[in-house]
Amino acid sequence: MPDSTSTRLPLRIDGAELRLVRLPLVSPFTIATGTMTEKIFPLLILRSGGLEGYAEGVMDTLPDYLEETVAGAMDLLATVLLPQVLGKAFPHPLSLARVLAPWRGNFMARATLEMAFWDLWAKALDMPLQTVLGGEGEAVDVGVSLGIAPIAATLDSVASHVLQGYRRIKLKVKRGHDIALLEAVRQEFPDAHLTVDANCSYTLADTDLIRRMDEFDLDYIEQPLAWDDIHDHATLQSRVRTPICLDECIRTVEHARKALQADAARVINIKVGRAGGHAAARAIHDLCEAFCVPVWCGGMLEAGIGRAHNIHLSTLPNFTKPGDTSSASRYFTRDIIEQKLEARDGRMPVPEGPGIGVTLDQHYLSTATLSRQEFRP
Numbered sequence: 545m546p547d548s549t550s551t552r553l554p555l556r557i558d559g560a561e562l563r564l565v566r567l568p569l570v571s572p573f574t575i576a577t578g579t580m581t582e583k584i585f586p587l588l589i590l591r592s593g594g595l596e597g598y599a600e601g602v603m604d605t606l607p608d609y610l611e612e613t614v615a616g617a618m619d620l621l622a623t624v625l626l627p628q629v630l631g632k633a634f635p636h637p638l639s640l641a642r643v644l645a646p647w648r649g650n651f652m653a654r655a656t657l658e659m660a661f662w663d664l665w666a667k668a669l670d671m672p673l674q675t676v677l678g679g680e681g682e683a684v685d686v687g688v689s690l691g692i693a694p695i696a697a698t699l700d701s702v703a704s705h706v707l708q709g710y711r712r713i714k715l716k717v718k719r720g721h722d723i724a725l726l727e728a729v730r731q732e733f734p735d736a737h738l739t740v741d742a743n744c745s746y747t748l749a750d751t752d753l754i755r756r757m758d759e760f761d762l763d764y765i766e767q768p769l770a771w772d773d774i775h776d777h778a779t780l781q782s783r784v785r786t787p788i789c790l791d792e793c794i795r796t797v798e799h800a801r802k803a804l805q806a807d808a809a810r811v812i813n814i815k816v817g818r819a820g821g822h823a824a825a826r827a828i829h830d831l832c833e834a835f836c837v838p839v840w841c842g843g844m845l846e847a848g849i850g851r852a853h854n855i856h857l858s859t860l861p862n863f864t865k866p867g868d869t870s871s872a873s874r875y876f877t878r879d880i881i882e883q884k885l886e887a888r889d890g891r892m893p894v895p896e897g898p899g900i901g902v903t904l905d906q907h908y909l910s911t912a913t914l915s916r917q918e919f920r921p
C-alpha cells in the first residue's frame with residue numbers, strides 16, 4: 545500500500561474489477577420464499593492510486609426477495625454503472641451517488657458501486673468507514689436470524705444461540721408455520737427477545753392470524769405483507785398491537801417517509817445493500833430518528849466484505865435494536881476476508897483500520913471466483 549497521505553481528493557477511479565463469487569453455506573437457509581444452499585454474489589473492487597475499495601451485491605440469483613438478480617446487476621454494473629464512473633474523479637461519495645441518481649430502481653446494483661466508493665474514500669482519508677459515516681463505538685449489539693426448520697430443531701437452535709449471548713432471536717415464519725412455532729418457543733424461552741420475519745408470506749386476509757401473534761410479546765413482526773405494499777401494512781398496523789417492521793418495502797428514503805407518515809412501520813430494518821448505499825441508508829436512519837422510530841441493521845447472508853459494511857453502518861446512533869450482523873461462521877466455513885467476523889457475548893466488534901477494515905483472502909477468493917472482469921477508463 546502506498547502512503548495514504550499522498551492520496552488527493554477528488555478521488556479518481558482508475559480501474560475496477562468485478563467478480564462473481566460462490567460460497568457454500570454451512571447449512572441450508574430457508575425463508576418463506578425458498579431455500580438457499582449457497583451464496584452467489586458480485587464482488588466489486590474499485591481502484592484509485594494504490595488503494596482499493598470493496599463491496600458485495602446483496603441481490604439473489606432469482607428475483608425472490610426483491611426484483612433484482614445477480615445476472616441483471618452484473619450486467620448493469622458492467623455495461624452502465626461502471627462506465628459512467630471509470631476515469632472520473634469524485635470529491636465525496638455523494639457526488640458519485642448523484643451520477644447514478646437518474647436511473648430507476650436497481651438499488652442493490654447501485655449500492656454495490658456506491659458502497660465500494662465509500663470504502664475507497666474512507667481509506668483515502670485514512671479513517672474507518674464508521675467515522676466518515678458519523679458512527680462511533682467499538683462493537684454493536686447483534687441478534688440472529690433462524691431459518692425455517694422443524695419446531696424441535698428450532699428449539700435447539702434458539703437454545704444454542706441464547707447460550708452464545710445473541711441479544712435477539714428472529715424466527716423466520718410463513719403461513720402454516722407460525723403460531724405453533726411461537727407457542728413452543730415462548731413456552732421454553734419466556735424471557736427471550738423474540739421477533740418474527742414472514743418475508744411477505746401473508747395478506748390482509750390473514751389479519752386474525754397475525755393478530756394472534758400479539759400474545760407472544762414479540763418486539764416486532766417483520767415484513768408480513770407484500771414486498772411493495774406500504775398501504776396494506778398501515779392497515780395491518782392499525783389492527784395489531786405488535787409493531788410492524790418493514791424490510792423489503794423500504795428501498796428508498798421516499799419509501800421510508802411514506803411508511804412513517806402512514807404509520808405502516810414502527811421499526812425499520814435498514815439494509816445498506818438493498819437501499820442504494822450508505823448515503824441512502826443514513827438518510828433513512830436520520831428520518832426514522834426524527835420520527836422516533838428505531839432501526840436495526842438487516843443482513844443478506846453477506847460474506848466478509850458486506851458484513852463489514854453492515855457492522856460499520858450499525859454504529860450510527862439510531863441503530864438501537866440488535867442487527868442481523870451475526871458471526872460469519874454461522875454461514876461459511878471459510879470467508880473471503882483474512883479477518884474473522886465473530887460475535888462475542890452478543891456483540892460484534894467493528895473491524896479496525898481505514899475503510900471497512902478488512903482485507904481479502906486472495907487465495908481463497910480465487911478458488912471461490914466464478915468469473916472476473918477488469919475495467920479501465
Ligand code: OSB
Nearest residue numbers: 609689791842843844845846868
Ligand atoms: O428478510 O432479512 C431477511 C436472509 C436472506 C434474505 C432475506 C433475509 C435474510 C435474513 C438473514 O433474515 C439475515 C442474515 O443473517 O444475514
Ligand code: MG
Nearest residue numbers: 741766767791
Ligand atoms: Mg427480513
